[in-house]
Amino acid sequence: TDGADTEAALSEEEADAQGRERVLDGVEDDLTTQDIEPGARTEDGEWLSALMARAEALVGSKKDPKLKRLIEHLKELTDAGFQPVVFCRYIATAHYVAEQLRGVFKDHTIAAVTGEFAPSEREVAVEAMGESEQRILVATDCLSEGINLQNLFTAVVHYDLSWNPTRHEQREGRVDRFGQKAPEVRSTMLFGQDNPVDGAVLQVILRKAESIKKELGVLVPMPDDEGKLTQALVGAVLLRKGSSPNKVPQLGLDFGDPEQAIDTAWTSARDKASKNRTLFAQRRLKPEDVLPEWQRTLAVLGGEDDVERFVKRAAQQLGAPLEEVSKAGGKHWKLHADSLPAAVRERMEGENLSGTVRIDFHQPAAQRAQFIHRTHPLVTTLADYLLERALDEANSDEGSALEIVARAGAIFTGAVTTKTIVVLTRLRHQLTVTHRGQSRLLLCEETQAIGFATGAEDSPMGDADARALMAAEPLRNMPPPLKQQHIQRALDQLPALDEQLEALARSRAQQLLEDHRRVREAAGARGEYRGTPSLPVDIMGVYVLIPA
Secondary structure: OHHHHHHHHHHHHHHHHHHHHHHOOOOOOOOOOOOOOOOOOHHHHHHHHHHHHHHHOOOOOOOOHHHHHHHHHHHHHHHOOOOEEEEOOOHHHHHHHHHHHHOOOOOOEEEEEOOOOOHHHHHHHHHHHHHOOOEEEEEOHHHOOOOOOOOOOOEEEEOOOOOOHHHHHHHHHHHOOOOOOOOOOEEEEOOOOOOHHHHHHHHHHHHHHHHHHHHHOOOOOOOOHHHHHHHHHHHHHHHOOOOOOOOOOOOOOOOOOHHHHHHHHHHHHHHHHHHHHHHOOOOOOOHHHHHHHHHHHHHHHOOHHHHHHHHHHHHHHOOOOOEEEEEOOEEEEEEEHHHOOHHHHHHHHOOOOOOEEEEEOOOOOOOOOEEOOOOOHHHHHHHHHHHHHHHOHHHOOOHHHHHHOOOEEEEEEOOOOOOEEEEEEEEEEEEEEEEOOEEEEEEEEEEEEEEEEOOOOOOOEOHHHHHHHHOOOOOEOOOHHHHHHHHHHHHHHHHHHHHHHHHHHHHHHHHHHHHHHHHHHHOOOOOEEEEEEOOOOEEEEEEEEEEO
16 A cells, blocks of 8 residues: 555656646647646535636626737737737637637637647648738647748737746747748737736746846746746745735745745856857858858859749749739739649649649748748749650650740840850769868759850850840741751751860869868868869750841
8 A cells, every 4th residue: 555655646746747837837848739728626626616607707808807908909900900819828718819809800810729739730720811811810839839920920919928938939939030021020918917927927037038138139048947936936926915916925935035036046047148158159250251152152053033033934834824913012923723734733732732822932921922942842843844844855746845845946036136046054063072081072063054146156155144045035936947947057056166165164163163162261171172074065955046
């Protein structure tokens, strides 16, 4: 029996510790599931029933002062054009608040998203709200991690204050983050003036955390050994009757004044964090040093404008031109994926891209729109499909194939005054890095366009000018036999251009070597570097421009 009693006592202690951790918002909580209401002692049924009756008598905005103030504040936010998220601590609170708000904000879509949903279901529920122009989301802390809300919401309301200041930062960080398009994001904490618990949380914990954050620029977690300081503070608030919410009372505990104990421990943590930031401080990189490298990288890989041009032209060629959506906050685009070829639709469905997809090519993206970057599944899907069509000889005899994508072409255009051939090349370079007698070979690839105007083949135009000509619009149709004739003559002329193409490859290999050496030296790396082009140059496309 002694063993059984010990096991029962341990189980009770573990349950007590787990309950404290959950109620006091301990750092070990799993925010995606820990929004379930704590259990209760059923032997105190009569006392609990009395409390429940008092709570039920407060249901509704007319009797619930906290809910009434929330509604007033949400009206202020929505009238100013904000889309708010209301964070509650528990599932029951979230459902109660959402139900009450639906009766007031009839023109808004209101949803409660809690830990009852699986993570994927939460994401779907949030995305579904994007179909509404006016929306209010009520959520628990299950959404304060993992799901970004910046595309749909612009304000955060803390309906329930948390003992853990990190929770507040996590909540706000879902909305106020990179990609938020709104010029202003608001955050509000509802605070009961006659609520001693709110007073303790706001004055002792949250304001102290904010003060340290303003001083150091980072949030320093509250140092609380197994929650003992917070427990002392709770005891001081709840067990001393008649206390003022603006002054946390003292209680005869081992900690002395809990407010002073928290302040002392936190100040010590702040000083330690400050020393660490000084000890591990790094030399700041100057923007003027980094910018040239970033621009070179962008030129090789492609930036936002390149992605926009590619997707628009690809969608147009594949029968699904983008639909422009213009609003006061800017513009974005709609892609009607159902109009794309079946092979493309099938691949896109595998990436959860189907039906009508709202897209934006610039950060921050428009609300309800996906930001389409260079490695986005939409870009890779379109690029893979078009590349396969261009290289598939089985499609070379299909008229539709050449209309979609072609490695050779000829047009009449006003972009040139003399016949010009633009050659799209793929350059491959071998970069050898030698350090301490050990050599490592790297293969580097890039595409470069080069233009040759008739009579000026010895002075070819560079990549930027040549690429601009590749985007030239035809002024009138060219008969197919004439087009074929111009293309064949250009292909026959390629061997005479080998010298210029090889010179381009050597020049780019030297530039690559210099860029690599400069970056490695800036990083303090040592070694020897050698760059050589892989010849002959690969010809990816030949395009002939004839003056109109």
